[in-house]
Amino acid sequence: MEKIKVAIIGWGNVGRFCKQAVERAPDMQLVGVVRRPQSIGKDIAELEGLSVVTDVGELGAVDVALVSIPSREAPDKVKEMILKGIPTVDSFDVHDQILATKKALNQLAVQHRTVSIFGAGWDPGTDSAVRTILKVIAPVGKTTTTFGGTTGGRSMGHTAAVKAIAGVKDAVSLTLPNGAGRHKRQVYIELMPDADFEKITAQIRQDPYFIHDATDVVAVENVRRFDTMNHGGRLERLTQDIQQMYTIEGVNPMMTANVMVASARAAYRAQLAGQFGAFTFIERPLIDFLPGSFEERLEGY
């Protein structure tokens, strides 16, 4: 069987775990990693033996590109790939921009006869799928989503948003459950010399990522000691007649990467079937995300 040729664009936490997930997938082959020119040549042991390039065109045939760069930059990179006719997957996580992103990407993907599966991490992504299932079983009710696992978790999207602010040297943004689907954000920052702490704090609190939640910002000498790879979520839909709960907890970039790599499979299958467009995770059949023959995938149904 021909293996799916996968490229990874971006080499952050998620990119690293994408490599691991692609290498473990029985039906995939990693063809290379695309990095920014300024990052090329950096001596990273994990990249040894891999093609590391600045332009996806240098990798030859690519069936699917995993776009593992900061969320806000992802849609532009996806558009660039669509124009080249390369199917993509990303874990774009700005919840209130999902519909606008769908509209922007879908038309382009149809026009260029390619497939993009976007917003395909664990939330949004698989959690969105679980939220849909909860509604199917109990159409009337209210679902709450609470992030942070049992002890609080590190949000990659929020952390990247803070790191992008001028004057911030390094940052870690933790999400803490605050009851009934509410959250607190605990942001640790290392400042550049002469950076204005008050101004940066105000800027963080105004950011769309943070504006809905109580946000504490703390300046520290080294954010690493506050860091954790773990994160999680709890989805609940409790009605008089039907009670449902789903919990997920674990290594955040690993969970994200695993969903992205499974989505690469679904994107590849959609491309083969000529079902072009940009899709969220819930717009593709779940069975398409599993490896193996149809019979194998239906096992355990």
Next chain:
Amino acid sequence: MEKIKVAIIGWGNVGRFCKQAVERAPDMQLVGVVRRPQSIGKDIAELEGLSVVTDVGELGAVDVALVSIPSREAPDKVKEMILKGIPTVDSFDVHDQILATKKALNQLAVQHRTVSIFGAGWDPGTDSAVRTILKVIAPVGKTTTTFGGTTGGRSMGHTAAVKAIAGVKDAVSLTLPNGAGRHKRQVYIELMPDADFEKITAQIRQDPYFIHDATDVVAVENVRRFDTMNHGGRLERLTQDIQQMYTIEGVNPMMTANVMVASARAAYRAQLAGQFGAFTFIERPLIDFLPGSFEERLEGY
């Protein structure tokens, strides 16, 4: 907007809750109930004002038929509907016959240009979807499914299988969790006069529904006091790096009916799109199971 015209075939516990779910669905209209000739004319208050017929043809246009009869009779009834070109939904629950059923129904449905969504209850059905999602997030690992909720639950499929045995007047089959995905079955039966308890017990234990589990059979004067509508399940996939759990508990036929009615919507949409065939729950996009416009369905993603 034109409402989806739904017929209910069979008037057991699931059929009754299908009526409630269809009537609550904003996009559906109940056109009638199909019953066996010997059941027609029975004075059931809930059926007042509804068309109750013995042949679906008497109901005029039907967009989707909900086949809510015992699981083992369902595939034949579905075939009958497919031959008439009527899309169907059922909650066929014999796990190890899913693939064979798929093959038998799919070809027929494609040939007759119609759609069948089968095995679409909460297990198999939405639990199968959750099991798929658990695998997407953690490709390596083992999922356990434990039924029975916190206190044991009444299995409709198992109960119907026992009721079908000659000499059994009435029955209730309870499923009790027995640790790590294992189960015990507790079967209460009312016997007909002169029925052979030992022979019936052996027959129950040999039945494919029971053969894998420890099964206690108890003869009682009246099974009703052992009855419960509640049931539930717990799905777990726990690995070193990622831990996931899903629990569902509630009124069993209501949960089944809600999934079937949502599946009727997905079947209708597939039919409109000309995507003919017989499909399990995980072969259709999740977004198709929700009511409302595309924009509304993507809300909360």
